[in-house]
Amino acid sequence: MPESKRLSHLSASGRVRMVDVGDKAATERTARAEAVVRLGARIAEQLRTTGETAKGNVMETARIAGIMAAKRTAELIPLCHPLALSVVDIWATPAEETLRLESFVRCRGVTGVEMEALTAVTVAALTVYDMCKAAGKGIVIERVRLLEKTGGQSGVWKAGEEFSRKDAKKAKS
Numbered sequence: 001m002p003e004s005k006r007l008s009h010l011s012a013s014g015r016v017r018m019v020d021v022g023d024k025a026a027t028e029r030t031a032r033a034e035a036v037v038r039l040g041a042r043i044a045e046q047l048r049t050t051g052e053t054a055k056g057n058v059m060e061t062a063r064i065a066g067i068m069a070a071k072r073t074a075e076l077i078p079l080c081h082p083l084a085l086s087v088v089d090i091w092a093t094p095a096e097e098t099l100r101l102e103s104f105v106r107c108r109g110v111t112g113v114e115m116e117a118l119t120a121v122t123v124a125a126l127t128v129y130d131m132c133k134a135a136g137k138g139i140v141i142e143r144v145r146l147l148e149k150t151g152g153q154s155g156v157w158k159a160g161e162e163f164s165r166k167d168a169k170k171a172k173s
Contacts (some may be wrong), residue, residue, distance in 0.1 A: 016079070024110040029151030035101045035125040038140040043132050048094045053085050055131045059092035062101065062131070066090040068126030070105055070116040080115050088116070088126050101125055102147070113172035116150050 051057055057111045074082035086106045093100045103120035105113040125141045132139055132141065148158045 006090045011109060024091060024152075026110050027151045028106065028108050028151070029112045030104065030106045031112060031149040032147040033103050033114070033117035034106075034147055034172055035121035035126050035146065036112045036142045037099045037101065037118050037128050038097060038142050039132060040136055040138060041097050041130075043098065043135050043139070044094055044097050047063070047099060047132075053131050053135060055134075058128055058131045059094075059099075062092060062124040062127040062137055065127040066120035069123035070120040073119045075115045076119060077115055081110070081111050082111050083113060083116065085113065085116060087109045088120055090120055092124075092128075096143075097156070101128070106139070106152055110130045114146050114147055117149075118144060 017071075043053075046053065047058055051059055055061075062095075062152070067090060069076070070088040071085060074080045084107060086102065086108065088105050090101060090103045101121045101124045104119045105117040105120065105123070107113050122144050125144065129139050129141065145159060146157075148156070150156045
């Protein structure tokens with residue numbers, strides 16, 4: 001299997017392993033991720049008008065929960081490296097029946113922050129569910145995905161692009 005297509009957390013013999021990043025150069029790395037929570041029209045309207053439920057300010061609580069989760073990603077995902085994050089931010093955008101959550105994470109390090117960005121929006125979405133479930137149990141977390149990552153050897157990747165820049169350069173040669 002070509003090096004770029006190998007699963008990095010599997011050894012040649014198929015054993016699960018933590019990737020050795022000790023020899024990698026530290027670079028600035030960023031990632032953005034999103035989660036979409038389908039709330040239904042009534043709950044979404046309540047969040048658009050007051051931002052609150054009986055438990056309090058939903059979007060602010062979800063934002064703080066997501067930030068806290070990003071900082072603890074290495075404790076939650078077994079093979080993730082602990083990172084000194086420079087910034088974690090989360091935005092909540094209510095729509096007609098949904099709440100879209102987006103995270104941004106940055107650090108200067110030897111491995112990327114994609115998992116931190118994904119963990120941030122996932123826990124933020126779960127927090128929205130927890131805070132709104134009394135108003136309706138039919139809430140659905142529809143989509144969690146990486147939107148963009150920068151830094152490291154693979155460079156920039158954006159959702160919807162088939163190849164990273166590194167792969168595109170290889171394809172041209």
